[in-house]
Amino acid sequence: MNTRRNQFLRGVRAELPVLMGAIPFGMVYGAAATSAGIPVSITQAMSSIVFAGSAQVVTAQLVQAATPGIVVVLTACLLNLRHILYSASIAPYLHHLPAVWRYGLPYLLTDEAYVVAMSHYTNERVDLQYKHWYVLGAGLILWLVWNLSTAAGLLIGAAIPPAWSLDFAIPLTFIALLLPALRDRASLSAALAAGILALVLATMPLKLGILSATLAGMVVGLLVEPRPTTPLAPIQPQPQERP
Amino acid sequence: MYTPLSLWLIISSIGLATYAMRLVFVVAPSLQQMPPPVRRALRYVPAAALAALIVPELVVLSEGVQAVLLNERLLAGTLAAAVAWRTRNVPLTIAVGMGSLWLLQALFSL
Known part of the structure; x- marks a missing residue:
């Protein structure tokens, strides 16, 4: 069907701008893992298997610091806990699909693919029927480029001068993804609260600060939402704000 | 410091856990309520x-x-x-x- 191919290719195209951040990100990871003493094959395998940039970079840092293995695993898992939240928010759009899609697509849903997928699913002008092909296109091209840039980082990473600060491409990618997600006052408040808390909690062990800050940001978003949170809330006469 | 085997164990555990976290709500319909x-x-x-x-x-x-x-x-x-x-x-x-x-x-x- 032409529509499937169309959606797949549109997903690939939607992911292309994000790749500009993923390429230096992958190279930074490849270089970091090499200097941590992780063998080439394992560094590359981690990009294929784990497919989560920030957790991979942190794993390399912890291995370099000779952290006990169990702590490395726990920290990376805690850092990836936000994927449970991603899973919960995208699940309603995927549950009608056959098992092969339901088990396959989530594997590709790392930050950069999830954000692109969610903005496509929340775009009501497009019919739901073939949207999963769009997500597949976005996820696969990201996976492919992520693995290729890891390989590039392994090959030439050591030759890149630290003064280039290539690692700064990591927060920059997240900034480029964040700003379009700030659609209203509530999401802006959620981001501000989470950002400030993540900073305050940065010294928490095992990177728990990022998870706690995300949860707190979600609560702040709910509180700032214009609608009352329960239908049973008492109705108070108050001046209506009109934009 | 780490043997290759222990590194393989570390990355497989992280990979499995991460996949499970991305999967859980998609394949467990009861959790969607x-x-x-x-x-x-x-x-x-x-x-x-x-x-x-x-x-x-x-x-x-x-x-x-x-x-x-x-x-x-x-x-x-x-x-x-x-x-x-x-x-x-x-x-x-x-x-x-x-x-x-x-x-x-x-x-x-x-």
Whole structure:
């Protein structure tokens, strides 16, 4: 069907701008893992298997610091806990699909693919029927480029001068993804609260600060939402704000 | 320090756990019957999670307001955020962010 191919290719195209951040990100990871003493094959395998940039970079840092293995695993898992939240928010759009899609697509849903997928699913002008092909296109091209840039980082990473600060491409990618997600006052408040808390909690062990800050940001978003949170809330006469 | 076997074990465990976390709500329909407030709170996950990853990379809490605010990463990141806000253009955001970081690093090292 032409529509499937169309959606797949549109997903690939939607992911292309994000790749500009993923390429230096992958190279930074490849270089970091090499200097941590992780063998080439394992560094590359981690990009294929784990497919989560920030957790991979942190794993390399912890291995370099000779952290006990169990702590490395726990920290990376805690850092990836936000994927449970991603899973919960995208699940309603995927549950009608056959098992092969339901088990396959989530594997590709790392930050950069999830954000692109969610903005496509929340775009009501497009019919739901073939949207999963769009997500597949976005996820696969990201996976492919992520693995290729890891390989590039392994090959030439050591030759890149630290003064280039290539690692700064990591927060920059997240900034480029964040700003379009700030659609209203509530999401802006959620981001501000989470950002400030993540900073305050940065010294928490095992990177728990990022998870706690995300949860707190979600609560702040709910509180700032214009609608009352329960239908049973008492109705108070108050001046209506009109934009 | 680590044997290759232990490293393989570490990355397989992380990979398996990460896949399970991405999968859980998609294949467990009973978990999809969430209370409405939880469902609405999930809409704020991208904004909150990304902000929580970004801010600690840009701001380093150190002594003195000036040292915190005149951090080249904070300045370059703020500029990149302004570009992202105005243009929604990912490559331009990254280019402006990297370019201004290099410029500021050169200026501050004078």
